[in-house]
Amino acid sequence: MESPAREIARRLGENAEAVCRRYLSNGRREGQYWVVGDLANSKGRSLYVRLTASSDGARPGKWTDAATGDHGDLLDIIAASGAHAHFRDTLAEARHILSLPPPDEQMPNPRSRKPAGGSAGAARRLFAASRPVERTLAELYLEGRLLHGPFGPSLRFHPHCFYRPSEDDAPGLPPAWPALIAAVTDEGGAIHGVHRTWIDPATRTKAPVAHSRRAMGNLLGHGVRFASSGAVMAAGEGIETMLSLREAAPTLPLIAGLSSAHLAAIRFPEALRRLYVACDRDPAGEAAFATLSERSQTAGIELCPIVPRLDDLNSELCRFGLDALRHCLTSQLLPVDADRFLARH
Template identity: 55%
Template sequence: MQSPATLIADRLAEHAESVCRRYLSKGHKEGRYWLVGDVRNTPGRSLYVRLLASPDGRGAAGKWTDAQSGDRGDLLDVIAAACGHRTLRETLDEARQFLRLPIPPSSDEGVRYRQTKTSTGTPEAAQRLHAASRPIMGSLAQHYLAGRAIIDLIGCEALRFHPCCWYRASQGDEPDVRPACPAMIAAVTDLDGTVMGVHRTWLALDGSDKAAVAYPRRAMGHLLGNGVRFGRAGPVMVAGEGIETMLSLRQVMPALSAIAGLSAAHLAAILFPAGLRRLYVARDDDSAGAGALRTLTERAIPAGIEIVPLEPRLDDFNSDLMAFGRAKLAETVHAQLRAVDAGQFLISGA
């Protein structure tokens, strides 16, 4: 006999597009899929929900995959994340209301909500990939970063290189996409420094650019609250979304510890290290970046942490670095830093 959760998930799958329009409203339909940034309804196109069963029977309606994190699940997971539920009972009641089904009396459905399903996205898998990679110095990954005007990699032990990292083809990839490419590997760690995930940037075979694949950047493992860390935590730090954004700021402030959250949603959820008193937030110039800054500020105030935004001139600080050079980037940052921090962290004449 099927469980209530399975039965309701099947019913939701029959109305997959309506579920997505309700709970993933910041996404949009493309063909047989609904595209959105992640299961928390962030704008973007990393997560795709199958709206109709595939003709060959291999893909069921209502199933979703996040190409960046490797997470996957069904529409009950979507509802749980969208509504912030902590128990399966809450999610099933919400789904019944959506489907206009009667809500039964209390039962054993109040167990803590299951974690999103993952196949290869576990911390253990991430740790294996991290261990199999090599130091970045002298690698194609270093060459790739140099092409983005990122030269100084002191204190960037979180970055490594894998010469042949497996790539799982996604919707949008060409049929003959390479199954493996060289990749820059970044360790995603918790506050204690334990590797909880990795971020992969697949590269062209000559390291001149990212690989020509649909999703050249993906993360795996447990990302929520964690990040890619550069330098030891201190009372003053800087955080942002992208790895290249943080590395660009370190070209002019190499002593300022930094955290890359990897996405706006994950930036908003980073855990604050003990002793942190001021956090500069290098936000991307878009609505998701504005939302991350707002959420961080709301979380930081009760903890006694000052949030100071850093605004790029273009879309992000790597674009600024590549377009204007170090000296101009330093000028842009200097105007936004607290005077004491500018004197301590900003390289003179960068």
């Protein structure tokens, strides 16, 4: 028998265009797809949602983000839009827009739904099969971005990580590349996914593939964490962005959301009272900050932007150097936090 979650996802798919117009209003229909920037409803063409069934059996409502490799169904889009902490909240909203009655409380609980983007179990196995970053190609890659260790337990290196080519890749690519592997965890440290950055050993930069960065597992609400949670923390999109901030503020707890949509949906730690957001200077970054601003007001959390002069903090670090980045942060952190977290040399 079809599970309640699967049935709701199927019904949403039957109304895929209406759902997209409601939750991804900055996109538009192009042929058999709804095209938009990302899950945060940014303008662009990275994420596409199938609106009709295909001849090969693909169901309407399935989406893929070409920039991140993430994929899923319309329940994921509803969850990201509402920044839901629990899947039951997503199902409740989906039932409401479909005008379905609430579930019978006497019915047995449905099996948990597999998260989009790949298996969390497979992500944990990949992370366990990797090794520490130090003295590996991943360390050289990060040092090329002016990022220095120790990098902590969240980052590891895999010398031969499988890469699934897309239609945008040239034929004849190697089936695997060395990769920086980042653990995507909850506040308690449980791994729910991983993020992979494939590296070209010849250049020590990103591999020459169409999508050199991809995530797998259950990312929604979680992130790559550097240091334990506290009353004051910082969050941003990219791993390199947050490691750049750590160069200047080595004891400030950090979370990398890995994309604008996932940054907007991070779960606030219970102890959090003030959150700095390292903003990427693009429409997606602006949309993520706007969503976090609304959520933080409801949660009673003070939200403070950190805005670089260039597109992100790693570009700032690489172009102007650490002293200039530290000076930039001094003017944007509250004085009490600048005195506490910024390293002085």
